[in-house]
Amino acid sequence: MNDDFQLISLWLAGNRDFQTGVEIYNRLGSDYMLMTMFEQGHTSYREEQLIEAMNELLLEIGKSENPIASNQTIIHEAALFVANVENHGIRASLLPNAPFKIKEAVKMRRNLYYEFMRLHALLIEQTPRKLRTEYALRILDIFDEIKPLWDLTNFYDQYLRLPDEPKVIDINSLTIVEANQLYDANYKYVRKFYDDDKKKENVLKRIEESQRLKTRLINANAFFHERLTFPTVTA
Structure with missing residues (x-):
């Protein structure tokens, strides 16, 4: 491998001095946003990002030199991975x-x-x-x-998995009590977040769902919340 590969390898295998790492990344890296962040000084978060960036840079240099990685390169990368786990821990979300x-x-x-x-x-x-x-x-x-x-x-x-997607509620499968409880919960949510632009989509969904709940409950002569009126939705 070339001198750049060896330089990064030595930094990762050593005490990982932050300022030295920043100087190496400024010379060999390409992410301007990371460079700007590193120049603002050391924090635990920036140190973590620097280590991650140097590992990625090491892999890029290794692949550019030899697209088909040698056994030696694979062993080296595995050793770095183990060192990261043992010395610093590693987040699965940061893995390739x-x-x-x-x-x-x-x-x-x-x-x-x-x-x-x-x-x-x-x-x-x-x-x-x-x-x-x-x-x-x-x-x-x-x-x-x-x-x-x-x-x-x-x-x-x-x-080590994505969260389950929210379940879609089938309002026709709800009992009378459950349907009224959901209507009440939607009312409280809409009243609380009606003016919050970030939650506008959810607010609209809850209003539409509540309209369907109300229709079903009125048809069943079991609507318990006549006094709860939802705000008018403006286009």
Whole structure:
């Protein structure tokens, strides 16, 4: 293998000094977003991302030199994998064979984290008040957007599978009591999140479902919530 391959291998096998790793990645890597994030200094998260980026870079260099990996290369990569597990732990969501949905979640999570760091840095600077408010509100949105991504990847790391898809409720199979309970639950959900643009799709689904529930219960002369009126949906 060439000198670049050996250089990265030595860094991964050594004490993995953060600043040294950043200098190596800036010279050999190609992801500008990661470079910018690394330049902001050491954190546990950035160290984890640097190690992952260096492992990926090592594999890319190895494949470009020899598309059909030799036994020596395979053994070397296996040794690195074992070292990562023993010394740092490893997340299944970061492995090359992770499902596409997981890889996309990891990518989106990184992008949101980078955006958060950029906005946070701008807040510290002498930014006009109007922009500071805009940046602060966006940071709050980022917290909301990044949580389900972490929930998804953490689930995969723990169970090595994707979460089950939400079950579609067949309202015709519900008992009278269950149908009324669902109508009440939908009412509370809609009232709480009606003005939340992020939940608009779910709100509309619940309103439509409740209309069908109400029709079924009225036809059965078993509708218990005459006083619960849903907001009008505007186009």
